[in-house]
Amino acid sequence: DAGVTQSPTHLIKTRGQQVTLRCSPKSGHDTVSWYQQALGQGPQFIFQYYEEEERQRGNFPDRFSGHQFPNYSSELNVNALLLGDSALYLCASSFLGGRGNEQFFGPGTRLTVL
Amino acid sequence: GQQVMQIPQYQHVQEGEDFTTYCNSSTTLSNIQWYKQRPGGHPVFLIQLVKSGEVKKQKRLTFQFGEAKKNSSLHITATQTTDVGTYFCALGSSNTGKLIFGQGTTLQVKP
Numbered sequence: 001d002a003g004v005t006q007s008p009t010h011l012i013k014t015r016g017q018q019v020t021l022r023c024s025p026k027s028g029h030d031t032v033s034w035y036q037q038a039l040g041q042g043p044q045f046i047f048q049y050y051e052e053e054e055r056q057r058g059n060f061p062d063r064f065s066g067h068q069f070p071n072y073s074s075e076l077n078v079n080a081l082l083l084g085d086s087a088l089y090l091c092a093s094s095f096l097g098g099r100g101n102e103q104f105f106g107p108g109t110r111l112t113v114l
Numbered sequence: 115g116q117q118v119m120q121i122p123q124y125q126h127v128q129e130g131e132d133f134t135t136y137c138n139s140s141t142t143l144s145n146i147q148w149y150k151q152r153p154g155g156h157p158v159f160l161i162q163l164v165k166s167g168e169v170k171k172q173k174r175l176t177f178q179f180g181e182a183k184k185n186s187s188l189h190i191t192a193t194q195t196t197d198v199g200t201y202f203c204a205l206g207s208s209n210t211g212k213l214i215f216g217q218g219t220t221l222q223v224k225p
Contacts (some may be wrong), residue, residue: 041217101211105157
């Protein structure tokens with residue numbers, strides 16, 4: 001049973017570019033959450049997708065957008081990249097909307113913006 | 115919004131010594147989750163505490179939820195080098211899956 005998978009593993013972009021990160025949740029999970037983890041910090045909640053809709057959003061600008069597909073996989077898109085967007089982007093999946101449930105994190109995508 | 119403060123930020127111990135990290139909130143928490151992140155890795159779920167005064171043990175790890183549900187602690191007895199990593203507490207919403215993470219406590223264990 002595969003856990004949460006993310007692609008790509010690493011990514012290097014330049015300022016102003018756009019990036020798409022992908023996540024496949026753990027088998028049986030229906031909810032995907034995205035987090036940004038800057039070096040030395042705890043993960044910060046970006047948004048959560050459930051039933052193909054953005055259910056909750058953290059304090060991130062509209063440059064951050066996402067999508068969930070019918071097979072529960074998800075994408076995170078970031079437009080007009082800034083140097084400060086350099087971070088580890090983590091995808092976490094859970095079941096039943098994640099209400100109070102543990103979340104299973106993927107290995108993350110390390111994004112570097114030059 | 116709700117926040118959780120975690121102390122200490124760093125802890126260096128000799129192998130065999132005990133270790134404790136504390137998580138505090140100014141508001142009552144519906145539940146608290148603990149995660150461990152190894153260097154270069156991703157957060158891995160350890161446990162969830164829900165009830166006031168709850169104490170749960172996992173081998174050498176003891177997790178506690180305060181009576182007022184405003185604080186929590188993780189205690190490791192007789193640390194080993196495999197305990198190295200950053201331990202995060204996270205506030206979990208009872209309505210959604212949003213997690214609010216503390217800043218984490220990074221544990222270094224000298225062999």
